[in-house]
Amino acid sequence: MQAGREFLMKETDLDNGHGTVKERILKEALYLFSERGFEGTSLQSIADAVGIQKPSLIYHFPSKEDLRRHVLESLVAYWKNELPRILTPADSSSDRLVSTMTSLINFFVEDLNRARLVVRELLDRPEETFALLSEQFSPWTRLIGDYLRMGQQSGLYRKDVAPELFIVQVLVMVIGTVAIGGATSGLVSTESYTPRGLLIKELVRIVQASLYSEQP
Amino acid sequence: MQAGREFLMKETDLDNGHGTVKERILKEALYLFSERGFEGTSLQSIADAVGIQKPSLIYHFPSKEDLRRHVLESLVAYWKNELPRILTPADSSSDRLVSTMTSLINFFVEDLNRARLVVRELLDRPEETFALLSEQFSPWTRLIGDYLRMGQQSGLYRKDVAPELFIVQVLVMVIGTVAIGGATSGLVSTESYTPRGLLIKELVRIVQASLYSEQP
DNA sequence: CCTACCGATCGGTAGG
DNA sequence: CCTACCGATCGGTAGG
Numbered sequence: 001m002q003a004g005r006e007f008l009m010k011e012t013d014l015d016n017g018h019g020t021v022k023e024r025i026l027k028e029a030l031y032l033f034s035e036r037g038f039e040g041t042s043l044q045s046i047a048d049a050v051g052i053q054k055p056s057l058i059y060h061f062p063s064k065e066d067l068r069r070h071v072l073e074s075l076v077a078y079w080k081n082e083l084p085r086i087l088t089p090a091d092s093s094s095d096r097l098v099s100t101m102t103s104l105i106n107f108f109v110e111d112l113n114r115a116r117l118v119v120r121e122l123l124d125r126p127e128e129t130f131a132l133l134s135e136q137f138s139p140w141t142r143l144i145g146d147y148l149r150m151g152q153q154s155g156l157y158r159k160d161v162a163p164e165l166f167i168v169q170v171l172v173m174v175i176g177t178v179a180i181g182g183a184t185s186g187l188v189s190t191e192s193y194t195p196r197g198l199l200i201k202e203l204v205r206i207v208q209a210s211l212y213s214e215q216p
Numbered sequence: 217m218q219a220g221r222e223f224l225m226k227e228t229d230l231d232n233g234h235g236t237v238k239e240r241i242l243k244e245a246l247y248l249f250s251e252r253g254f255e256g257t258s259l260q261s262i263a264d265a266v267g268i269q270k271p272s273l274i275y276h277f278p279s280k281e282d283l284r285r286h287v288l289e290s291l292v293a294y295w296k297n298e299l300p301r302i303l304t305p306a307d308s309s310s311d312r313l314v315s316t317m318t319s320l321i322n323f324f325v326e327d328l329n330r331a332r333l334v335v336r337e338l339l340d341r342p343e344e345t346f347a348l349l350s351e352q353f354s355p356w357t358r359l360i361g362d363y364l365r366m367g368q369q370s371g372l373y374r375k376d377v378a379p380e381l382f383i384v385q386v387l388v389m390v391i392g393t394v395a396i397g398g399a400t401s402g403l404v405s406t407e408s409y410t411p412r413g414l415l416i417k418e419l420v421r422i423v424q425a426s427l428y429s430e431q432p
Numbered sequence: 433c434c435t436a437c438c439g440a441t442c443g444g445t446a447g448g
Numbered sequence: 449c450c451t452a453c454c455g456a457t458c459g460g461t462a463g464g
Contacts, residue, residue, distance in 0.1 A: 021449085037340065040255035043443065055445080056449045064443065116339055119396060123332055124253065126399035130409065133402035141403045158425065164404040165418035169393070172400055176392030177385070180335060183342035184388055186349030187357045188380040193346065202381035209374065209426035237433085259459065271461080272433045280459065 022060050024050050029071050034113035037120055038068055072121065075114055076136055078107070083140045096147055101170055101207065105200060108178040115178035141167050158213050170207060177203050238276050240266050245287050250329035253336055254284055288337065291330055292352055294323070299356045312363055317386055317423065321416060324394040331394035357383050374429050386423060393419050 018024055028049040032041040043064055047054045061067035086100050108115040121129045145164050151157040177199050185194035234240055244265040248257040259280055263270045277283035302316050324331040337345045361380050367373040393415050401410035 037253050037255055039253055040340070042441075044441080053450055054443085055451085058444065059449065062444095119335065120253075120339060122396040122399045123336060124256070126396075130399045130402035133400065134406050137403055138406060145404065160421060160425075162414070162418045162421075165410065165414055166422070168397065168401050168403055168410065168415065169389070169418055169422060171403060172392045172397055173385070173389055176388045176396075180338040180342075180392075181384065181388055183338045183346045184349065185384050186346035187353055187384055187387060188361065190350050190354060194381065194384065198378070198381055199384065202378045202385055205376060205378075206382075206385060206422065206426040209376075210422040214430045258457075260457080269434055270459085271435085274460065275433065278460095 021050065021052065021056075025057060025060055025067070026071055026074060029067055030074075030111075030113050030117060033068065033071060034116035034120065038064075038124060043067075071117070072132075075118070076132070080136060082107075083137070087140065087143055097144065097151070097211070098208075100144065101174070101204075104171070104174050105178075105204075108175060109196065109200065112178055115175045118175055119179045155213055157211055161211060166211070173203055173207070237266065237268065237272075241273060241276055241283070242287055242290060245283055246290075246327075246329050246333060249284065249287060250332035250336065254280075254340060259283075287333070288348075291334070292348070296352060298323075299353070303356065303359055313360065313367070313427070314424075316360065317390070317420075320387070320390050321394075321420075324391060325412065325416065328394055331391045334391055335395045371429055373427055377427060382427070389419055389423070 019027070025046065029041075029046050032046055032049065043054050043057055046067075047057045050057070057067075061070060082103060083100075086103050087096060089096065089099070141164070144167055148157060148161065148163040148166065152159055152161065152163075178196070181199045182193040182196060185199065188194070235243070241262065245257075245262050248262055248265065259270050259273055262283075263273045266273070273283075277286060298319060299316075302319050303312060305312065305315070357380070360383055364373060364377065364379040364382065368375055368377065368379075394412070397415040398409040398412060401415065404410070
């Protein structure tokens with residue numbers, strides 16, 4: 001049952017500085033799924049990128065669908081850890097809303113594949129992704145919504161902000177900007193992609209201008 | 217050469233109230249490409265949706281790639297006609313920027329597949345789509361940019377708006393909201409998709425609040 | 433617009 | 449983790 005298993009493994013199965021084979025599969029799958037889409041990515045191409053044979057890949061993840069779920073779960077897991085940390089800050093002086101958005105932006109800018117993958121999931125499996133977001137994150141967004149309402153009462157935030165809708169829009173704007181902002185900037189430039197930083201800066205301006213009350 | 221061609225056609229080749237076969241292929245392809253992606257859509261599935269055989273489809277569009285280009289071109293053609301009409305209005309009293317955004321929103325809300333398809337193109341072929349947007353629309357967005365700058369000088373618009381970046385962000389927000397807003401609303405709701413109208417309304421609020429100067 | 437067909441590639445299995 | 453293999457489906461062609 002377990003005897004001889006080591007015999008079947010190759011050196012690549014060990015951590016060789018690029019992570020375990022399983023980790024490398026997840027990394028290459030994230031990259032390829034986000035770049036070419038789930039349907040546009042063959043198991044063969046993932047195996048090639050990792051440097052193994054296709055059946056070896058299936059040894060680690062029994063099916064393509066199983067691999068997809070694990071890739072997605074690695075993103076979900078990050079935020080299930082991060083949100084409690086961000087939303088219960090030691091210093092209450094900073095604006096939780098802005099710091100959450102900053103974390104959101106950093107997360108997606110750090111690896112553009114993440115934003116592309118999430119957008120693709122929302123397009124390919126809207127109901128399923130809706131359910132996942134709802135199950136995993138709606139308690140946290142409810143908290144943010146309450147926080148926003150408190151800020152409205154204190155006069156910090158505009159009264160015309162619709163808390164829940166605003167939160168959804170911020171996510172749409174952030175992942176939209178990271179995932180398709182570069183290519184969309186063809187609208188205004190003949191040269192090359194507008195630097196991501198500039199788009200993000202204008203995005204932050206838009207969010208803040210539509211959130212904070214004016215203090216003349 | 218041309219003799220006998222009619223003999224080969226079936227009645228479905230004529231306009232039977234649902235449009236010509238070619239139009240129906242384009243319509244079903246737009247739907248399926250937007251719903252499942254280009255790679256996720258087989259020619260067989262399109263042929264089935266239209267009610268013809270696969271080789272008949274290839275008679276109308278010599279390759280899948282050719283079909284994709286024609287589907288995309290139908291969207292581009294619409295805006296090449298529409299933009300001149302919107303941006304040279306008879307009554308100059310209305311805000312061209314807002315009326316353009318309204319047209320944009322109406323266009324994508326009218327058929328959600330359009331927004332999904334554009335987002336998929338931006339993800340699947342970023343460089344190509346960048347070039348297409350640049351070639352087809354950058355003169356028009358330049359015009360809108362100039363108009364925006366004039367409004368800034370007259371005090372109508374905020375001085376901190378970055379005209380070109382703002383235009384790109386508005387497009388990202390509009391197509392993002394229409395394409396993935398519904399599924400993203402899982403963040404704040406356990407029930408069902410947030411009505412699209414509410415998301416659009418908050419989007420318009422955000423755009424206006426971040427565009428117009430305050431007039432207290 | 434259809435029937436008949438093709439080579440290539442797909443996700444996945446058997447078995448070691 | 450690999451070799452050998454499988455049925456199904458892919459985009460596309462020949463020919464009428």
